[in-house]
Amino acid sequence: MSLFERYLTVWIALAMVSGVAANAMLPSLFAWIASTEIYGINLVITILIWLMIYPMMIAVKFTEVRNCFRQPQGLMITIIMNWLIKPFSMALLAIVFMRFVYAGLIETETADAYIAGMILLGVAPCTAMVFVWSYLTKGNPGYTVTQVAVNDLIMLFAFAPITALLLGLSEIFVPWDLLIISVFLFVVLPLGAGVLTRQLLKTEAAIQRFTVSLKPLSIFGLVATVFILFGLQADNILSNPTDIVLIAIPLIIQTVLIFYLTYKWMERWRQPHNIAAPGAMIGASNFFELAVAVAIALFGVHSGAALATIVGVLVEVPLMLALVRYANRTRTSYDLAVGENSEVTAKY
Template identity: 60%
Template sequence: MSRFERYLTIWVALAMGAGMAIGILFPPLVQAIAAAEVASINLVVAVLIWAMVYPMMVGVDFGAVAGVARQPKGLLVTLVVNWLIKPFTMALLAVLFFDYIFAPLISPEDAAQYTAGLILLGAAPCTAMVFVWSQLTRGDATYTLVQVSVNDLIMVIAFAPIVAFLLGITDIAVPWDTLVLATVLYVLLPLIAGLLTRRALGSGAAVEAFTSRIKPLSMIGLIATVGILFGLQGETILSRPLVIALIAVPILIQSYGIFALAYGAAFVLKVPHRIAAPCAMIGTSNFFELAVAVAISLFGLNSGAALATVVGVLVEVPVMLSLVAFANRTRGRFAES
């Protein structure tokens, strides 16, 4: 993990502060960015999201999927947690907190927006930072690649229907055309571009060198997007500072709960630690780039849904580092075969 990645929470926090300052001091600039839309897709944010997602997709080798036969139980845990449990528990927690526990503190309109943002986070399993978490837990890099690759293949098909279903049961209007367009734009097309790039580069060494060179684009895109989002949300946040803490509560409960479930299942199934740790990390971490992009596409740059996804970014890094430390301390309790 580079120094920049290690302190990602700090950079995100600084981007939040800078964005709010710009939004308050130079509102015409932020509004001009917000107005740059075509078919509900913000062009500025679309470029930034591609800067985030493309380097990750170049690193995904779908040819490695065949390697799953070595340890199918690890992949099974990942897929069950990511697609049959995690989206639904996140939706449940969001409804529980924003429709009931926090209901006296926020308006129903804001509650619906925050719920939508958390649903988007819960339905988007990690595709990039998990490689960092895997490395820090001495995970099996090849198997981690298999898990991420299979997740990406499923995401292309399952993300939009799951999000539409969960948003529907929470009584939020779902613009299907925008949701499908966002999924194609931010998942399918980057995957295709990454595959074509890998083929053009040829060797694994060339791919690794290329991804190392373009990797900073991911972080730059993320920081810039956060700055824009908080530029639009600045006045709301300053007038209601409690909102960040409220959004963080269900995210924290979901993160630690999902990790405990996946890590515990891997332990019971006697999955080796080098697979069990990344397996749990994939389920816990989120593809927040996709969640942010779709929230903006569906609800707008200055929406509560977009704000909720950005809070997910702020919370995720310290949470994941704490789970990395826990996984490393408990390594000796797992099988090593």
């Protein structure tokens, strides 16, 4: 690892602080960045995410994608965690903290709004950033793409009814255009670009050299994305510091809990590390663009629900980096627990 990669957490922390500070000094810059949003998708952030995930898409081999369905245990774990456990554990944590642990600290109406926002985060598994976490943990590119694609397909049908059930609302507004555009921008289009690049480069040696040369751009994209996100949310951060901390605590517990349960379940079912780590990251992280959009549509831009989903954005990147570090540090012990000669490990 290069010096820059080794201290990535430090650069992310600096990006968070400098993003908030830059908003005060250059408000017009962040106003312009915010104005580039179309159908809930910010174009500047989309370009930066592309820089992050494009190298991984080049590494996707479709022979590996076919193997995913021959060994579907990793997919099964991801689906069960994301759709039968995660939404309900998030709802439970939100209710326990907001109505009991924080009783007397937050007004009941405000607490209910925060609960709604956290539930929206819990029902929206990650679509784009998970490719970055997979890349940083040396995940299997083909399997990660398949996991994300299957979750996106389920989300098209399951997001609205699960959200309606947990929020107790009869009608849920789902921004289908945001869902479809996000899948196209962050999965289909970069995957197509990766396939085209592989065909042009032809040999594995050339592909490897090209992806290595892109790695600095990928890291830059991650740091720049954090800088912009914190700059765009600077007003919320500075005006609601106490509530942001209170909301962040159950979100952090939920993220670590889902990651740990998925990671250990993958280990129990003897899935290789390059499937287990990305699979755990998909459940632990969130499709925050969707959660924010639905919160604003249902409850308003200045609502507590919208604020809670924004806190999800602020918490996710530094926390996921910590989990990436944990996954990389435990790779050896994980492989020993699974067994280097297991059938699944040999196939991948």
